[in-house]
Amino acid sequence: MTQGSYKQFCPVAMAAEILCTRWTMVLLREMLAGSTRFNDLRRGVPRMSPALLSQRLKELEQWGVVKRVKGGEGGLYEYHLTTAGQELQPVIEHFGCWGQRWIESKVSLDNLDVQLLMWDMRRSLDLKPMPRKRSTIQFQYTDAPSGQRTWWLVVAPGNDTDLCSLNPGFDIDLYVSSDLKTMTAIWMGMETVRHAVNSGCMKLVGDKQLASNMQTWLGLSPFAKEKRMVA
Amino acid sequence: MTQGSYKQFCPVAMAAEILCTRWTMVLLREMLAGSTRFNDLRRGVPRMSPALLSQRLKELEQWGVVKRVKGGEGGLYEYHLTTAGQELQPVIEHFGCWGQRWIESKVSLDNLDVQLLMWDMRRSLDLKPMPRKRSTIQFQYTDAPSGQRTWWLVVAPGNDTDLCSLNPGFDIDLYVSSDLKTMTAIWMGMETVRHAVNSGCMKLVGDKQLASNMQTWLGLSPFAKEKRMVA
DNA sequence: CAGTATCCGATGCGATACTG
């Protein structure tokens, strides 16, 4: 919504006034995914300016969708969804499923974003098939903007997974290298690790075990299972 | 969305680019409700300018959501939802249900719009409890803008219901008069005909039968049944 | 870390009028 109210009593119109402002649905998706801190939200919505993020959070708070609370430790602020906000989960989910089904994949694969991809991947890793020790996996994107070519995921049982854009200095258990489009396609469920490796688009070097079950420990996008309806 | 693309591969972001432009969700709601002709869409989205309506329809056509086809008779153009468009039905429905549950009713009742109300009511009338002859019902809104105070619904079995803003000249079977807020509240399921009449906010004069079962033949908003969570 | 302040440009879109 660019300007003003629709002045319509219809609930669809009223909901649209709240939800259809720029970045709002994307922000809510990140909140529903679990981010609560300002800078975590920034990482999940990298192209949104901090000024606008701050403004949107305030608006959503006014609408009763978000609540700003002092976090337990350190007294840092956190943004939580209210009950009304949590009930947006099916709305966002339908949005995403519809997008996955009906928006051409080549359009999706034109909108690559390393930082967002890594941030999303970090969240969905499945630790169960991984070794029960700390593992460090290095991702190298041949075609990413300089300064964003190399990333590290440090996975340790019991801890939150760390995403680093600077070398954390640990021994690397697995080196993954591919172009950004390939990794994104895998994440979106349009491609598989096996096929990407066989076709030479992806290279895995290091721990055999980690390499062979990468498709398993690498969780996919929440929408990856939705069947695509268009080429 | 005010400007440009989100440049995010996430399906939520991509869907938002298509759906979260001004008026788009409201327009889609009207199309899902069954309107196909340009001027019918205008009536359902009265405050949207024809230029913008035309533009949105073209955009939706490009996205494969809408298809412009020559209508059977007269060769007039009609806008139909594609399969992708029809699959937006649950999205819109969730939007509306969420709005009905969580947006304060006093906000809804600040956004009164006679024309839209009558157009929506016309669509949802339930003919079964009505006499099996032509009935004309006059609605008088004491507080509507001048020129929009009086409306007529002409209901005839077998025909589409006609909505007139000029006196069609038939004998009136039932006179309904109330303020706009009362009728809107009834339509939205926040109020009942009986209660409005008893409290003096609504007057019914004419055919006893028609008056007594008005709550039945007057269909309500598709979202009226959704339980409100806030005062 | 968690935001604010400021500035300015692009453009979305509202209003109105007009056409085939």
Add this chain to the structure above:
DNA sequence: CAGTATCGCATCGGATACTG
């Protein structure tokens, strides 16, 4: 009926820098 054309303003929001 079914749109198009034009104009101009408001405002949204991107970029950048700064603060407690």
